[in-house]
Amino acid sequence: MNTELLRPITSKEVDTYHHDGVLLLKNMFDKDWIELLNNGLDVNIEKPTKRSRIWYKDTSGRSMFYDHTAWQNIDEYKKFIFNSPAAKICGRLMGSATINFFFDSVFVRSTGTQFETPWHQDEPYWSVEGYDACSIWMPLVPVKKKSSLSFVPGSHRWKTVFKQYNFGDLNPVGKKNVDQVDFSDIAEQELPDINADPERFGVVSWDMQPGDCIAFNGRTMHGGSGKLDDDCELRVFTTKWAGDDIRIKFRNYGMDPDHSAEMIEKGLKSGDRLDTNMYPLIWKKV
Numbered sequence: 091m092n093t094e095l096l097r098p099i100t101s102k103e104v105d106t107y108h109h110d111g112v113l114l115l116k117n118m119f120d121k122d123w124i125e126l127l128n129n130g131l132d133v134n135i136e137k138p139t140k141r142s143r144i145w146y147k148d149t150s151g152r153s154m155f156y157d158h159t160a161w162q163n164i165d166e167y168k169k170f171i172f173n174s175p176a177a178k179i180c181g182r183l184m185g186s187a188t189i190n191f192f193f194d195s196v197f198v199r200s201t202g203t204q205f206e207t208p209w210h211q212d213e214p215y216w217s218v219e220g221y222d223a224c225s226i227w228m229p230l231v232p233v234k235k236k237s238s239l240s241f242v243p244g245s246h247r248w249k250t251v252f253k254q255y256n257f258g259d260l261n262p263v264g265k266k267n268v269d270q271v272d273f274s275d276i277a278e279q280e281l282p283d284i285n286a287d288p289e290r291f292g293v294v295s296w297d298m299q300p301g302d303c304i305a306f307n308g309r310t311m312h313g314g315s316g317k318l319d320d321d322c323e324l325r326v327f328t329t330k331w332a333g334d335d336i337r338i339k340f341r342n343y344g345m346d347p348d349h350s351a352e353m354i355e356k357g358l359k360s361g362d363r364l365d366t367n368m369y370p371l372i373w374k375k376v
Contacts, residue, residue, distance in 0.1 A: 091122040095175050099182045107183045111246030111310035114296050115179070115303050119228065123174055124300040127327045128230050130166025134196055139163065141347065143268060145260040146205035154205050154316075158195035158347050167194055167327075176303075176329055177373035180224040183305055186333030189373040190364045192218070193347065199316060199324040208255040209284050209313035211245070212330075215254065215271055215346045216308065217353060218364065221246075222333025223308030230325040233298045237318050239326075240295040241304075242284060245311035253277035257346055271344035284313070332369065338362045 096117060107113040134157055142157035161167040170176070177189040199205065213223060227239055254277075258270035284291050295315075296304075306312065308330070318324060340350050340360050349368075353359075356366045365371065 091126070091173070092120045092175060093173050095178060096120070099179065104183055104185070107305060107307075110241075110243035111307040112241040112243060112294070112312075113183065113305045114298075115305060117301050118179065118303050119174060119301045121301065123170060124230055126166045127170060127228070128325065130164045130170075131196055131198070131230065131325055131327060133164055133166065134160050135198065137163075143261065143265060144263050145257075146203065147262045148204075150202075152200045152203045154200075154203055155198040156196065159193045159349075160196070161191075161194045170327075171329065172370075172372060176226050177331060179226065179303075179305060180331040180333065181373050181375060184222045184224055184333040186222050187375045188334065188371060190332045190336075190369045191372050192223070192330040192332045192336075192364065192369060193349070194330070195328045197324070197326040197328070199318055201318060201323045202320040203316065203318050203324070206316045207239070207314035208257075209281055209311055210254050210257075211252070211309050211311050213308040214251075214273070214341075215257075217338060217340060217345045217347075217349045218332065218336050219339040220332075220336035221307070221309070222335045224331045224333065225306050225308065226329045226331070227304040227306065228300075228327050229298050229302070230300055230327055231323060232300065233324055234319075234322070235295050235297045236315055237322065237324060238295045238298055239304065239312055239314045240288075240293050241306060242291045242293060242311040244292070246307040246309035248309075248311070251276055251278045252281045253279070254281065269344065269346035269348045271341075271346050273343060276343060284311070331372075332364050336364060338364065
């Protein structure tokens with residue numbers, strides 16, 4: 091398992107990340123990491139956390155499974171977080187002096203699933219704010235461009251506060267106590283209809299192989315066609331990382347995932363850094 095970068099991240103890639111808010115990185119994690127994470131994902135599916143949800147389920151039994159903040163219970167995830175080069179990748183791209191781990195999430199679509207992830211930005215849902223938030227999106231199986239996550243380059247610099255989607259509505263099995271958000275009172279306008287004119291928004295997505303990853307800013311608009319062929323599944327492991335300017339922010343319209351109770355229990359408040367064992371410091375610039 092590679093603990094160091096398999097290749098240097100170039101200055102051009104750093105510039106692209108800051109300009110576009112999203113960057114495809116090929117061959118960053120070796121096959122041993124992919125095998126480990128696939129094993130961890132199997133454990134996660136078998137023993138989901140109380141936060142897990144089914145986002146989609148159709149009459150044919152095709153479904154989409156989502157879970158997050160499972161790393162403390164799954165050794166394979168923990169090993170990746172503390173020992174892989176993911177934190178170093180984020181530190182290099184963001185130019186941060188330190189990188190704290192924020193949380194993990196997994197997305198599993200069964201073969202042939204036709205569920206489309208709604209367009210959204212991540213930061214408005216989170217219990218933190220700041221520019222230096224980076225997600226690493228890793229497919230653990232090959233994924234075609236048409237089924238991969240899509241992005242609007244440059245949207246991390248948009249200033250408009252949009253009415254984002256309430257993912258709590260994705261609850262076909264009727265699970266109770268699902269995190270909810272309601273942007274009605276703060277939104278300046280509805281989300282643009284990106285699917286109606288993807289060329290206008292410069293939408294990008296890529297064919298990807300296990301070992302590739304997408305790094306993207308927490309403010310970058312993204313969604314997914316999610317339309318899988320009948321012989322294709324999708325297994326994705328995502329990690330979220332916090333750099334220098336990230337501070338806690340409790341949002342009165344709801345958060346998803348809502349970490350506020352755990353944060354308060356740790357003595358954290360709005361404006362604090364994520365400096366607890368709940369959000370471990372993984373990487374420092376030397």
